[in-house]
Amino acid sequence: MEVVQYIVKEDEKSGRIDKIVSGIEKEWSRTLVQQWIKEGHVKVNDSAVKSNYKCAIGDVLTITIPEPEELDVEPEDMNLDIRYEDQDVVVVNKPKGMVVHPAPGHYSGTLVNGLMHECKDLSGINGVLRPGIVHRIDKDTSGLLMVAKNDLSHEKLVNQLVAKTVTRRYTAIVHGVIPHDHGTIDAPIGRDTKDRQSMTVVDNGKNAVTHFKVLDRYKDFSLVECELETGRTHQIRVHMKYIGFPLAGDPKYGPRKTLDLNGQALHAGVLGFIHPRTDEYMEFTAELPEEMNQLISQLEKSR
Incomplete structure (x- = not known):
């Protein structure tokens, strides 16, 4: 194991140890350093400390880099x-x-x-x-x-x-004909107390926000685009069920009688983020899978 020693300088007085250590080497992220501190790989004057320890001038930091x-x-x-x-x-x-x-x-x-x-x-x-x-x-x-x-x-x-600066837009096919063209679902999501494998809208859940707009309407179904503001487990599936328009093919949150699709009709088609090195915004698009295109063609014929 490599061992690095560092002496806290005057301008670093009262700084948090995790912040100071993560500044020693560019590749040492703060999250990684906090993990090292938790595991006892970072010591101050030969003593273990917590991530929020405030350093003093002259403190000797010993970082043992784990394999x-x-x-x-x-x-x-x-x-x-x-x-x-x-x-x-x-x-x-x-x-x-x-x-x-x-x-x-x-x-x-x-x-x-x-x-x-x-x-x-x-x-x-x-x-x-x-x-x-x-x-x-x-x-x-x-x-x-x-x-x-x-x-x-x-x-x-x-x-x-x-x-909440990452762009994440999904295309979904849902049961029911949504009457309004767009909307926002702002409803907290947490574990379902009756089924620990499922999520649901609960008062004490984590903040969850989904924006949606209707792209097309068919007989008994709608094609929608959902944009995530937050990223909770099963968020789109739970939210669309909550407003009465569950995803087609969804074995967990859909109605008992749904389309046999081997899973929900949901596709993460647009992803955008700021590149971590260049700070340039990048956006990518992935076309719908063939299965969803075929389903849309069938639904168009049923109108």
């Missing part, structure tokens, strides 16, 4: 649809039916397995099973995801998600 943890997840050649890649970021168009990252007992066939084959470097902030993963989309939702190739990019992309 990178080897991934237990095997790379797999999955012929991923990568729409953009550079030294910091990958944008990938995930197909329907693919899980984003491995979970205990399920280590193969995920997007992460494919990314590890395509990309030699992925950020380690989310640990061994989720390298590079900044945000997720459900297994049966297709579309665009941004992936971080280093910790600094990861932190900057997450900060954009927190600041």
Whole structure:
């Protein structure tokens, strides 16, 4: 293990230790440093401290850089649809039916397995099973995801998600004919106490906001575009059900009688963010999958 020592300077007096340490090396993100502090890899005058410790002039900081943890997840050649890649970021168009990252007992066939084959470097902030993963989309939702190739990019992309500056627009087919052309659903989402595998709108849930507009109307169905302001688990699926227009094909939140689509008709078609290195806004578009195009053609004929 590499050990780095640093003496706190006068202009750093009363500064938080996590901020000071993350400023020593460009690649040491604040999130990574906080993890090191929590694990006891950062000490002040040979004593362990917390991330909010305020440093004094002359404090000796000892940083023991842990060896990178080897991934237990095997790379797999999955012929991923990568729409953009550079030294910091990958944008990938995930197909329907693919899980984003491995979970205990399920280590193969995920997007992460494919990314590890395509990309030699992925950020380690989310640990061994989720390298590079900044945000997720459900297994049966297709579309665009941004992936971080280093910790600094990861932190900057997450900060954009927190600041609600990332553009995320989805196309969905829902049950029912929505009478109004557009709207905003502002309803907190939390775990369903009756079904721990499901989310629902609850008073004490986390803030969740979805904007939608109707693109087309058919007999008994509507084609909508949903834009996320927040990114809660199953947010679009829960919100559209909440206002009475659940997603077609959704086995969890849809009606008992729905279309047999092997999962919800939902596609993450537009993704935009500020590049973590260049500060340039970038936006990507992924066309609808063939299955959704075929369904739309069928619905158009039924009008």
